[in-house]
Amino acid sequence: MANIKEVSKKYEGQILEFFKDLHMHPELSFKEFRTTQKIKDLLISLGIEIIDMGIETGVVGLLKGKYDGPTVALRADIDALPILEETDVEYKSTVDGVMHACGHDTHTTSLIGAALILSEIRDELHGNVKFIFQPAEEKNAGAKMLVEAGVMDDVDAIFGLHNHPDVPAGKMGVKLGGLMAAVDTIWIDVYGKGGHGGIPQKTIDPIVATSGVIQGIQTIVSRNISPIDSVVVSIGTIEGGTANNVICEHVHMSGTVRTFSKETREKMPEILSQKVEDIARGYGATGKVTYRFDLPAVINERDMYDLACQSVRDVYGDEGIFDPTPTTGGEDFSIFTEKKPGFFYWLGSGNPEKGCVNQWHSPKFKADTDCLMVGANVLAQTAVNYMLKCTK
Structure with a gap:
């Protein structure tokens, strides 16, 4: 199997530019029309099939591997918040009173990165990958809508992530048991x-x-x-x-x-x-x-926890794993794992030296962009490892 980290190097510039564009053009829940089109255009350019879920915003894409195997879902949320941005980044929001104050742009970009990586190695994949770009997480509505539309019907397992400023950039928070309430x-x-x-x-x-x-x-x-x-x-x-x-x-x-x-x-x-x-x-x-x-709570079960640890190790070694403290914040990723097994990572986005210390929903929130490749690589490696686990 190809080395994920090596494959991803060629996409670093493209992934960073994609992120900056998203951050500059945030959209509120169920109004993510520009974001949706941007995602669709890129997936289509990669030869990834767009699945019609009957939704106005959000995208579901299917990448078919060369060999038979499970269908692995990778999920990211795409909506922003009604908050006026007060950061000093050069790619600051251009939409008055709207910003990516919860870092969903880092999640979307990480999943786009995973799509770039996995589409390049599709001839080595023992299974399929479903890319779920979910709208309206901030309203606790997007996941329910997609599940009701049948997005999980043919999925064997699902994986996702959420940035966290308390986890250092360059690491992944991997937690056994309860992660979010x-x-x-x-x-x-x-x-x-x-x-x-x-x-x-x-x-x-x-x-x-x-x-x-x-x-x-x-x-x-x-x-x-x-x-x-x-x-x-x-x-x-x-x-x-x-x-x-x-x-x-x-x-x-x-x-x-x-x-x-x-x-x-x-x-x-x-x-x-x-x-x-x-x-x-x-x-x-x-x-x-x-x-x-x-x-429901986001609970990471033992078998998926072991797979997640191994996936991070495969790309970044033991030093890439961070044991985080759970939060009583909520996440509608749990709606997906009510249907099928899965795992939820925390993507390290904190860096005091760059001022990346403010919590979610703060007007001063910003993520260290070094997290983007980490998220992309770990999501891609996790999909590969789940396929390999099922084909042994």
Whole structure:
């Protein structure tokens, strides 16, 4: 089998220019029309078949190897965020108020690099590669849409990556077990009895009850869930009241619940509802929880972890592997791995010397472009190694 790292050298300049162009022209979820066309044009030029999934944005391409074998999917997300860029890079966003603040341009470019590499060695491939350029990850919608359209029906395994500024550029974060948390959405309503702000004894104040609810749900961890487990309950919005001298009737909140354990995740609606109802009742108010399961956790299983470690070693040796700390941030890559086995890497994009230290969704976020070839090479090597594993 060809040496992936050697094959990729000729594409370094092309890959960097592709990245800069993407970064300068970011597009929001489900509006990635220019990005979609740019990806399509390049894949077609490589002789990669474009699969019609019935979607307006996003691209799915199929590269057929010379020999029979599994179909390996490689996935990248392509959308940007409604954030005004505040970096000093010369390829800064040209779209006012929109930037690649989560580094999806590094993911897309890494997958483009893998397509360039694998298309050159297609006559050595024992199987096929499906390239999934997914729209609308930031809305938690793109993966669900593609799965419903059947993108995983003929896939044997799927691999993906997400840049991380806490992982040094030049390395890949390879984690066994939970990497990113399940993320679910909650809405909490507290109902009271409105009235005059100067006559509170004639009311049931839902704002006071809400303050107790917010404090109380933070005791779920350690009092209802083991402190060794991982649960984060965050309230992101609070709406209630119309005037400073009026006690309102109703307070509405929204937030998220983040977990790693499937068992804990399944328990949370009941635990949260009981806690909210009981606390609200203590103030004479009524509490109600609406709970929506959104994204499962990203969990890397042992067999895929071993394959991932070997793939990084094959290109960069043991020193290319970084053992990262999991995050309770979410990723809809988990929607794909509900259907088929897979693995999710963290692509090292951090470099303090270049100012690549800010976290995702910051207006000052930037990735060290040295990560691009690492991502391309590891994705390509992983696809090859999975094929070889299946043909032994």
